[in-house]
Amino acid sequence: MKRKNNKFKKKGSNSLSKLSLFQKNDGKFSRSCPLSTKNAPLIDYKNISLLKKYVSENGKIISSKITSVSFGKQKKLTKEIKKAKTLGLL
Numbered sequence: 001m002k003r004k005n006n007k008f009k010k011k012g013s014n015s016l017s018k019l020s021l022f023q024k025n026d027g028k029f030s031r032s033c034p035l036s037t038k039n040a041p042l043i044d045y046k047n048i049s050l051l052k053k054y055v056s057e058n059g060k061i062i063s064s065k066i067t068s069v070s071f072g073k074q075k076k077l078t079k080e081i082k083k084a085k086t087l088g089l090l
Contacts, residue, residue, distance in 0.1 A: 032068070033068060033069050033073055034067075034069065035069055035070070035073045035077075036070055036073060043073065043080050045080045045083040045084040045087065045089065046084075048084065048089055048090065051077070051080060051081050051084055051090060054069070054077055054081065055081060055090065059085075059090070061077070061078055061081055
């Protein structure tokens with residue numbers, strides 16, 4: 001029968017110690033993009049109700065890390081929000 005030798009166990013061997021600020025985690029908290037699903041609304045500067053969901057109260061665009069929008073859709077959202085702001089719709 002073998003004994004477990006806890007003296008030589010590495011310190012910080014839990015899964016959180018392996019993560020860095022710039023590394024993605026195991027994907028436990030990732031969500032799918034809400035604008036890439038079936039029957040997703042079109043991203044357009046005239047669709048103000050959709051654009052207001054992605055703009056804060058101060059008028060700043062909310063980051064994709066918070067909203068879980070994909071990179072391509074986030075760029076399109078940003079473009080359309082800026083267009084709506086210039087036209088005075090937002």
